[in-house]
Amino acid sequence: MDVIKLIEDAIEAEREAVRTYKQGAELAEDPETRTFFEQLVGWEQEHERILKERLATLKLIRGDQS
Amino acid sequence: MAADTGGTIAAHYIYLLKDDEALPQLWSAITAGAELAPSEPFSLGLAPGHGRHHGHGCSIVSRSGDDGREVCLGMLAELAVIELRYRGREETTPQSQWRGVLESIEADRGRAGTDEATILGETTLLVAGELGDDELISAAAGVFPDSNLLITDIDPSVGGGSRPLWAYVLERRKGQRDFFVLAASTPDTLVESLLPEVDSVLKKLGKTAKYFAHQRQTIVKERLQVDKEVSAILHERVVAGGDTYDPDRLERDIAVLSRMFGVLATDSQLVRRAAEQIEKDRHRLDFALSPVRASGGARDEATEYFTTRYDSELASARAEGVNLDFSRGNAQAAIEVVRTQVDLLRAGEEAALQAQTKEILDRSLLLQEERLALQVAAGFIEFVLVFYYTLKSWEGVVGHGIFDHVPSLLRLLVVAGVAAGATIGTHSLAAAIRQKKANGGVWLAAALIVMSLAGLVTLSVMNT
Structure with a gap:
């Protein structure tokens, strides 16, 4: 499988995780659970950011090589 | 505009x-x-x-x-x-x-x-x-x-x-x-x-250098891990001894080392590609800067800063390539050590097998010699017994009168012929049964017996 497609799928998975954790944070009844989910949202958003940055760079390198 | x-x-x-x-x-x-x-x-x-x-x-x-x-x-x-x-x-x-x-x-x-x-x-x-x-x-x-x-x-x-x-x-x-x-x-x-043209090349160079620097971090970790594992295997095999020649361990070590060699080979390829890409972009930067820079002893601090920075990235990528080649060489050497031990193990097993085979052959030869000696002894006894009973039977059948008139030498020859025929026939027949095929000895024995019996009858009739 092409690495670009893999990263795009991974970005989508991160977005889905963010949606899930945000929902978790909204549904959380105690502050500890809510902050935990918000922390997870932050981590997943950071992962998404890293993946998007790598994707852009890879496309740049690929575009240069083709 | x-x-x-x-x-x-x-x-x-x-x-x-x-x-x-x-x-x-x-x-x-x-x-x-x-x-x-x-x-x-x-x-x-x-x-x-x-x-x-x-x-x-x-x-x-x-x-x-x-x-x-x-x-x-x-x-x-x-x-x-x-x-x-x-x-x-x-x-x-x-x-x-x-x-x-x-x-x-x-x-x-x-x-x-x-x-x-x-x-x-x-x-x-x-x-x-x-x-x-x-x-x-x-x-x-x-x-x-x-x-x-x-x-x-x-x-x-x-x-x-x-x-x-x-x-x-x-x-x-x-x-x-x-x-x-x-x-x-x-x-x-x-x-x-x-x-913008210079800047875009700088941006691209910055992005690719950062991307490959991240990759290099992972590659360095992998290389250090591989070096550690190769060193451990070599130490165990060459210095520590232990169950060095255990076939399962040898097989496992070869599998582990081959996997490591594969990891280093792909890492090496990545690092080489990174160096090529950075070098290509670095040339582009020089080309993009060429119309901008003033010549003749002018200050060039900004461009010097960027070229030095990316030259350093390039040097790091190349140095990592050399380190990977070195580690790959170590992994290759370790594979050779394990393979040599496998060869030694096989050679040892072959030598043991050869010694065992030689012992079996020696025993078999001894048995054959003993069997031959027994066969000769049995043949001699058989000859003597058949000779004696043929002689006695002849004497008993024809009576003393006739028997005594037959010359002694002829008696000996005829009876010896029957005994020899019987002895040869017995052994030849045994061989024919074993080989499931009639051999010349059977026919020779049969002919000898028939001829001797015919002589015996003729001599008896002639002296009646």
Whole structure:
């Protein structure tokens, strides 16, 4: 499988995780659970950011090589 | 593009991939509410076929009349560049104009909702008319306190003015955003084409170098882990001994080492590719800088800074390639050690098998010799017994009178013939049964017995 497609799928998975954790944070009844989910949202958003940055760079390198 | 609202005082460049889905969104956000007007593409000022991109043309311009801001979308090879250009009023100082324009840039950036993960980089260029070194440093220090300027003298033919300067504001890097200041009386060529081209190469180089530096971090970790494991296996095999010749351990070690060798081979390929890419971009940077740099002992601090930085990245990539080759050599040597031990193990097993086979053959030979001796003894006994009973039987059948008249020598010959025939026949018959095939011995014995019995009968009749 092409690495670009893999990263795009991974970005989508991160977005889905963010949606899930945000929902978790909204549904959380105690502050500890809510902050935990918000922390997870932050981590997943950071992962998404890293993946998007790598994707852009890879496309740049690929575009240069083709 | 005509400078109809005063000189350019700042430009802000945002770089993205041409096919990035964020590009139309970003463009829409930045140009929202502005009047759009088509414009002639920018020219690089170089003859076609010179080998440059020739792609940076401003194909769409948004111009908002009151604040002197222009937005341009240009293309540089595979990159798209959104260029926000700000024009100031001549009556204020560069410093106060820059402060005002930096606020506008921040407002534009905020409106665009710049996604630093998607965009490939941003650069803010602050432009003044022709300033002397001290004036430029003083003006930049007012806007960027506690920062050093790395100054490069620009070739007057492209920079405008007698001594144009271009400086990188060191220590002001914000994320992926770089700051430059430019002192040139006629800066449009630089702002519109040459500096974006240099800057885009810098951005690309920065991105690829960062990407490969991250990859290298993982590769170094893998290499160190492989070195550790190879060292452990070699120590165990060569120094410690233990169950060195256990076939299962040997098999496992070969599998582990082969996997490590594979990891190092692919890592080596990645590092080589990284070095090639950085080197290619590094040449592009030199090429992009060539029309900008002034020659003949001029200062070249900014470009020197970038070339040194990426030369260092290149050297790191190459050094890692050498380290990987060295580690790969170690893994290969370890595989050879284990294979040698497998060969020794096999050779030892073969020697043991040969000794066992020789022992079996020796025993078999001894048994054969013993069997032959027994066969000879049995044959002799058989001969004696058959001889005796044939003689006695003959004497008993024909009686003493006839028997005694037969000459002794003839008696001996005839009876010996019968005994010999019986002995040979017995052994030949046994061999024929074993081989499931009649042999010459059977027929010889039969003939001998028949002839001897015939002689026996003839002699008996003749002496009756």
